[in-house]
Amino acid sequence: MSEADQQDEEGGGVVKKFMFVNRKAPYGTIYALEGLEVVLISAAFDQDVSLAFVDDGVYQLVKGQQTKGIEAKNFSPAYRALEGYDIEKLYVEREALEARGLAEEDLLVDVQLMSSAELGELMAAQDVVIGF
Amino acid sequence: MKFGILVNEGPYTHEASDSAYLFTRAALEKGHQIYRVFFYHDGVNNANKYTEPPQDDRHIVNRWTKLAEQYEVDLVVCVAAALRRGIKDELLAPGFRISGLGQLVEAGIQGERLVVFGD
Numbered sequence: 001m002s003e004a005d006q007q008d009e010e011g012g013g014v015v016k017k018f019m020f021v022n023r024k025a026p027y028g029t030i031y032a033l034e035g036l037e038v039v040l041i042s043a044a045f046d047q048d049v050s051l052a053f054v055d056d057g058v059y060q061l062v063k064g065q066q067t068k069g070i071e072a073k074n075f076s077p078a079y080r081a082l083e084g085y086d087i088e089k090l091y092v093e094r095e096a097l098e099a100r101g102l103a104e105e106d107l108l109v110d111v112q113l114m115s116s117a118e119l120g121e122l123m124a125a126q127d128v129v130i131g132f
Numbered sequence: 133m134k135f136g137i138l139v140n141e142g143p144y145t146h147e148a149s150d151s152a153y154l155f156t157r158a159a160l161e162k163g164h165q166i167y168r169v170f171f172y173h174d175g176v177n178n179a180n181k182y183t184e185p186p187q188d189d190r191h192i193v194n195r196w197t198k199l200a201e202q203y204e205v206d207l208v209v210c211v212a213a214a215l216r217r218g219i220k221d222e223l224l225a226p227g228f229r230i231s232g233l234g235q236l237v238e239a240g241i242q243g244e245r246l247v248v249f250g251d
Contacts, residue, residue, distance in 0.1 A: 014241050016240065016241055018237075018240060030173060031173065031251075034172065034173055034212075034213060037212060037233060038172075038233055038236060038237070041232070041233040041234055041236075041237060042237045044234065044237075045234070045237050045238070045241065047237070047240075047241065127240075128240040128241075128246045129248075130138065130240070130246070130248055131248060131250070
């Protein structure tokens with residue numbers, strides 16, 4: 001593939017703000033796992049990527065996930081690898097965390113806590129918002 | 133306006149699949165452009181040519197095919213999500229093609245709006 005084709009395929013140098021909004025618990029449905037797959041692919045496109053965790057989505061980041069009993073793959077270590085893909089903007093809705101009896105130290109990666117209102121403002125400033 | 137469309141739910145189970153089609157058709161009829169329709173999660177099941185609803189019901193798969201024929205819409209099914217659900221090239225309805233998730237990110241970059249239909 002020529003460099004021009006590569007450029008074209010990857011968006012021709014356009015940088016947009018992408019926010020992936022994680023709303024669901026990690027294993028009850030496939031949304032969290034397949035959502036993470038999109039996030040990892042997006043890293044190859046040199047975009048301004050951020051992740052928001054709201055509602056039950058905050059459970060995706062909880063430390064010490066044990067999935068043997070449900071015969072599902074524990075994909076939570078992948079969140080730690082995001083830094084290696086230059087995806088470092090992880091926002092967690094403070095209200096969602098507190099409503100579930102969780103605190104920042106229960107999470108397996110460094111995040112920035114935000115109120116629902118602050119997160120809403122940030123969402124409004126995005127070019128592309130994809131919810132999972 | 134140039135739109136990208138993301139369809140995250142399967143046919144008949146969830147209205148998201150109908151809404152995505154109705155929105156896409158309405159946008160095209162109004163003269164807007166659809167850069168791509170990307171099918172993800174159970175949305176990949178919208179491409180299954182063996183889908184056979186009762187005759188008095190809408191045919192969700194054929195409806196997409198007709199739209200693709202009429203307006204040359206790019207209908208892309210995510211390969212990873214498709215394989216996980218047994219959707220392969222040989223059972224794709226006409227007008228659909230299988231490709232990678234990069235096609236979704238690209239639709240986000242190239243479209244002026246990415247409209248997501250899902251739960």
